[in-house]
Structures are given as C-alpha cells and as structure tokens.
Amino acid sequence: MKTTYREAMRAAIRDALQRDERVFLMGEDVGAYGGCFAVSLGLFEEFGPERIRDTPLSESGFVGAGIGAALGGMRPIVEIMTVNFSLLALDQLVNNAATLLHMSGGQFNVPLVIRMTTGAGRQLGAQHSHSLEGWYAHIPGLRILTPATLEDARGMLWTALEDPDPVLIFEHGTLYNVAGDLADDAGPVDISTAAVRRPGKDISLITYGGTLPVVLDAAARLAADGIDAEVLDLRVLRPLDDAAILGSVAKTHRAVVVDEGWRSGSISAELSARITESAFFDLDAPVGRVCSAEVPLPYAKHQELAALPTAERIVAAAREAVGARG
C-alpha cells in the first residue's frame, strides 16, 4: 500500500493502543490539535482524552510522569515535540529513566517509550533544528532508535514497547512526508541491528535517520562514477551493532560516517573510534566524517544548507577516501 512516514508512525501508535490497554500517548498537543507534526491526527477522536493525553508545557513534569506511570505498570508513549525541548526533561531522562534499574539493583524497570523529532532542513532556526540523539546515545540504560524508512516507522514502536527498558525514538522532521510502498502486513521489526540499505564493495557510507535518503542519493551519484558504495543504516545508536559496522568495513576497506550532529564529541566520533580500534588493519583509508558545521543551525536557507551534510559533501568525502588508495 501507498503510505507516508507520518501515516506509518500513526498506524504503529494505533496498533499499540489496540493491542495493549496499558499503552497511552501523552505529550504537548497530541490530542485535540492532532499532534504538532500531525502524527496523532484522529487518534484523540478514536481513543479519547484518557489515552491520547494532552499535557501542559512542562517537559520535566510529563516525562517524569511517564517514568512514574511506567513504574506503576503502564506502557506510556511520551511525545516530546522536538529534541531541543527534551533538554528541559534531561534530569528525568538521565537521572531517573536511565538509572533506576541499575541503581535499584535490578528491582525497577522503566518500560517507557519517548518519541521526538530531531534534525534540521526546514528553516526552523537553532532552537528547533538540532540533532542531539548522539548525546542520548552516550547514556547507558537508554536504547536509542532512529527509524529512517517506512518499515521502521511502522515497526519499531511495538518492539520498543515490549522492551522493559526506556527507549527513545528520534524521528527526523524531514522524513514525515516521505511517501512510498509499505507491505499491507507490515508489523514489528527488530530494534537491535543495523541494515544494509544498498550493498556495495568500494566504500561503506554509514548513517542513520534523516540523512539516509541523502546518503542514498550520494551513493547513486557515486555509482554513476563507477564507485560502488555500500550504505549502512545504523537504525539503533545505542547499543550499536558493532558486527554490522565492522563487517561492512571488512568488506569495503573504507568508511565515511554521515551524521547531522556536530563533529566534536559526536556519534560519528564514536563510530570512527570503534572502526579504528577494531578494524584498523582492514582500512585502506582514514575513516571520513561528514557532519554539520559547528554552528547553531541558522534560519536562512542557503546558510542552513551550507551547514548540513549534503549529497555533494558526501560524494566529495567518499571520492577522497577512494582516491587515497593504500
């Protein structure tokens, strides 16, 4: 069937609400408004205000309440409008959600799912455009998911709800309108592995989330030049699928990591380090990185584009790696 990323996500939420009475959706404008990004449009009418629960603008309060409700036996899905706003709930996410199981000696699970948008590309300015999922991937106790495809938009949520631990799902804002075919019986998918989205033998382009379409575009351009790039979609930023990452590099001997976060201290830095630590002798070139410019994301279109990983910059990085023959 034809669908969009937004509709696939909505179908996943509806499915979860139907499957399990303990599931409810909570967040700013998720109910009467239909969701800031229209993901929950119609669900308020279908499931009512108890299960599609509008919250006040109080991220610490409702994220903490989600943690408490999870401790109390519910299966909350908490929507935070954007990753920038999640910073107001950092205490609850880091000091409670991520730590309670370990600190309590295994007594208290927090089966909570938090969804939020991330990323730039829509001229929203610095306070609505950042990609901070790499920060969250720093924190033990959290699972970090970055659905990039319709299948993952449809399938990751239910598996995440079955996880007894807190799961954060990052939805890139430019993906919601992506349309395509999704199998009629599409359902839950795994939330532990990376996926090869385009097999290739000359170089591994490693990415996730909103930059996957950009990287696939870059790979097509490289193919026209006779460079056969493999595109690896990480899907999960914590825990990372080391086997898939190292397996791809062992095959291609070159890697460029594409990450919309800033280069310094980023998830791409972690990937580069892991590849260097574990696959150094497989490499024919240094691990390359294409990240966002180290600036707060600007509003003006030309400056925003200049700050982001574009297909041109990815192609250039890949050519450089391939040119540096060992």
Added chain:
Amino acid sequence: MTGTSSRGTGSAESGHARHLLHQMLRVRRLEEQCVELYSAAKIRGFLHVYIGEEAVAAGVMSTLGPDDAVVATYREHGHALLRGVPAGAILAEMYGYVEGCCRGRGGSMHLFDAATRFYGGNAIVAGGLPLAVGLALADKMSGRSRVTACFFGEGAVAEGAFHESLNLAALWQLPVLFCCENNLYAMGTALARSESQTDIALKAAGYEIASWSADGMDVLAVEEAARRAVDAVRAGGGPHFLELRTYRFRAHSMFDPERYREKTEVSRWMERDPINSLRNALEAAGQLTEKDWKSIQQDVEAEVKAAVEFAEAGTLEPVEDLTRFVYSERSPQ
C-alpha cells in the same frame, strides 16, 4: 483552601501512641548508629540524617496501606525503615554490600524496595515529584484505589519540577499526597532567603490543591493531618498537600560545617524533640510507664544491634555483575 490542623489531641489510643513513639525511636537510633559507622569510616558517600524530623515520617507512614507507594529524597533512611524495609538491608546498603536493599549500588541516598513499593531515594531535589505524579496516574488509569505519598524538603519548592508536578496532579486529579518536610533550610539557605512566598501550603493551594500545615514536631498532629488527607485522596478527592513544619537537629550532611545557623536556634528546637515530647506527654497522662519506655528502648537496641550484625556479615557483589541491570535481561531483539 489552606488550614492549620490542630495539635495532636492526646486522646489517641495509648497503645497506638506508644507504637508511634517506638517508630520514631527506631529511626533515631538507626541514624545515630549510621553517624557512628560513618565516623568509623565503615560507611561512606554522603550521609544525611533525619534526626529531629522523625515525627513526619512516623506520622504519615502510619496512615498508608501496603499497596500504597512512597517516593522520598536523599534523607530517606527513616522513610524506608518505617515503610518496612528491614534495618539490616538498609545498613548493608550503606556498607555497599550485596545484601543491601539495592545490592550496594544505591547507597544512603538511593534506597529502593520493590516489595514495599518504596521508590527511592531520589537525590535530585524535586526529582521524585514527577515520578509520584506518574505512579498516581497509573493507579488512576487502572482504577486502583491507591495513594502515592511523596516526601520532599522545602528546598524543592524552588524547582520547576515542583510546580510542574503540582499542576499536573491537580489538573488530572491524581491520588498523590505531597508531604513537604519544611525544616527551614535548603542545605544552608534559609527559606526566607530563597522564596518570595514562604507560606508553602499557600503556594500549593494556588494550584487548587487542598493544602494544610501541621506541626511536624508532633507526631499525633502529623498523623491526624495525614490521615485526613490520605482518606480524602483515597476517596477520589484528588491530590492533597501537607506542609509539615519540622527541624533537623544535625547538619545537612556529614560534610556540613553548619555556619548558617546559630547553636541557640538549634537548641531551642531541640527542646521540642518529637520523641521526648511524646514520651513526656504520655507519661504525664499515665499512658506510659518507665517499664514501657525501657521495653521500647530494648526492642530498638536489639533491632539496631541485629541490623549492624547483619550488615557487618555482608558480602561484596561480584565485580563480574557490574554491568548487570544496565539493561534488562529480557530485552526484545
């Protein structure tokens, strides 16, 4: 909708009053023992004792049932003990032993116990309030008649999470009992130096929450106010707020040189020691004999001694278990 509850009437059934006296003394002696063990370097980390504030935990806890939930702060040894966590498991936790209530991973500030629905042990000021709101939300959505009691100090009133939590609890009419232990100092900062409005019950009432103040040095007054509030919460009356005016006799923590308050102020409050006050009142009313008091003391001494022995016999969690429970052992693929 604020009010001040009357002082304890003294008409409480004397056996029950003796029980409360016993409960307060259990907390006092356990914590005096903690201070000794800390000074002897047997337990480490930050240690915050509750000495002087026992009437608050004893009074509120006696009104809760086994299915209710409790959320507390880093000054929570007494809450854990009176909620039913064994003294030995509390002490072993502070020793860092696997026999502790959190396998030695939490320590003094992070006591947890699933069996008694004791949800910590939160060392971020006001960090427990949103959790309490969520626990209450789960109960309300599941149609369960449970109460979540949330303890915090008056310092928490300055945090955003306090205001967010009160607003949510009132908006959604959730079964939470907020218990503000107003001991006048947020570490070393006096209430008047940190709040524009120092009447905390009044502040809570601004959220349309039924709010009362009670004398936190009088366990019978605390219990009376708490019982009224818990009954109302359980009957579906939405969140209630208690401001319990109390005082800690000791420093904020073992590292606090206590430069911010006069010794005369402390000694004035110590004249209102909640344990001595109740003991004297019961003796004066002929409801407590010297023999009764001795018997309570002996019980408590025996309990604390056994707890120390239990903790001393503890063992270390194997280092191989360090990374257990970062994630659950039954994660989906």
